[in-house]
Amino acid sequence: MSHEAWNELKPGTIIEDPGSASNHFTGHYRKGLKPEFNELNCIHCFFCWVFCPENAIMTEAEKISGINYDYCKGCGICANECPVENKPKPLIMIKEVI
Ligand code: SF4
Ligand code: SF4
Incomplete structure (x- = not known):
């Protein structure tokens, strides 16, 4: 099944079942990169x-113990906000082999 990437989704949405975010696996939004x-x-x-x-x-x-790839959509915000500078960054975005 083909899915839109997170940055291809149309703006605006209606939440029909609030409080159910954990039931919606957003990991399939990743398109080529993962932290x-x-x-x-x-x-x-x-x-x-x-x-x-x-x-x-x-x-x-x-x-911090890791990334839950069932929900990680590969946006890269975590790696971008990680403040470590004087040694290799603990969070980097890498190519994902699908
Ligand atoms: S901030 Fe990082 S862990 Fe969270 S969804 Fe984006 S890439 Fe994945
Ligand atoms: S150092 Fe980077 S990876 Fe570790 S908790 Fe802070 S932002 Fe997250």
Whole structure:
């Protein structure tokens, strides 16, 4: 089945079943890029968690633990907002082999 990418969706929508976001898997919106997380370089500032529009940043024991690709739509906001500069970034966007 073919799906529109997140940035191809038409503006405006009607939520017919509010509170059901977890039932709607937005991972199929990804078109070629996905974030890759490297915990070794993470300072656990939670910027990515705050900015992710799909709540796809996973946490465990008050730390970032990874990406939930069932919901990650590949927008790249998390990698863009990650403030790490003096070492390799813990979040980068990579090509996804589909
Ligand atoms: S690319 Fe990052 S910000 Fe965008 S949906 Fe995926 S985890 Fe969230
Ligand atoms: S924004 Fe970057 S440094 Fe901060 S928690 Fe997320 S991955 Fe880690």
